[in-house]
């Protein structure tokens with residue numbers, strides 16, 4: 008993805024593919040293709056929102072960047088170096104420190120047997136952020152204050168179950184701050200939180216990005232929240248980027264029929280889209296395989312033409328920072 012930014016990208020994702028094995032006699036290769044030709048850059052102090060329905064491949068992108076999954080084809084660069092260079096020893100430790108994830112379930116990533124103090128102190132020690140150990144308590148309390156967990160000393164003494172969901176997500180963000188993360192991969196960070204506290208977490212992420220220059224991948228199925236956090240937006244459908252570019256441009260002038268459907272379904276994109284599916288007005292979400300061809304949205308698209316089912320449309324540049332893959336614009 009081309010982003011109007013002069014800084015060199017921190018992360019470059021180039022023509023990324025990911026296949027998963029499946030047990031099916033009906034499918035020649037026995038593989039499903041979770042990601043097809045994904046390309047984008049992440050820049051310092053800038054966020055890219057990746058939006059799409061469940062199963063569109065959003066989390067798989069984050070997990071590959073976080074080195075939890077191996078890619079099937081393509082390349083990812085971190086500060087100009089191939090991810091393969093960060094496979095062991097201090098290189099891997101440094102990469103894991105710099106590239107952090109924030110998960111959907113804020114409880115899942117906290118250890119119920121340890122205090123909040125432990126959760127913040129541990130990464131500080133592990134990544135040698137503490138020169139003199141007597142400074143450790145103050146460093147922990149400062150981080151807790153930074154993420155709005157006050158009074159810090161009392162919060163530090165608590166266990167994860169004694170905090171609310173929003174507070175637990177703040178602890179996770181404090182851990183990212185502790186290790187001075189350069190890249191944060193936030194996978195639906197607010198979807199398990201009450202609506203009333205979501206905005207606080209989004210604001211905190213915005214602050215990390217603006218004040219510390221963190222580069223962010225913000226994964227969500229809710230296109231409406233993209234503009235709270237992100238400058239750039241990629242709309243995914245069945246493992247493909249169908250439209251991408253500057254967030255406001257896409258939200259105001261959505262061009263791909265799938266993006267238009269997502270925006271029309273706000274405030275509850277998943278529910279409304281599935282209601283349309285159940286109403287039988289649109290085809291099923293396809294299982295994509297390496298043998299599949301055409302536009303993945305063709306079966307659900309009101310404007311589909313015969314060629315949409317035959318080959319994938321090329322990328323069309325609509326504006327400086329607005330791209331689409333759709334025959335309507337070729």
Ligand SMILES: Nc1ncnc2c1ncn2[C@@H]1O[C@H](COP(=O)(O)OP(=O)(O)OP(=O)(O)O)[C@@H](O)[C@H]1O
Nearest residue numbers: 027028041059060061062063064065066067068228
């Ligand atoms: N470890 C795995 N093994 C096999 N298939 C997988 C694995 N992880 C993901 N998939 C498949 O890859 C596709 C993309 O999944 P992914 O979790 O990336 O989608 P998503 O857009 O993040 O969905 P959600 O919003 O539900 O998290 C899905 O069809 C999923 O079933």
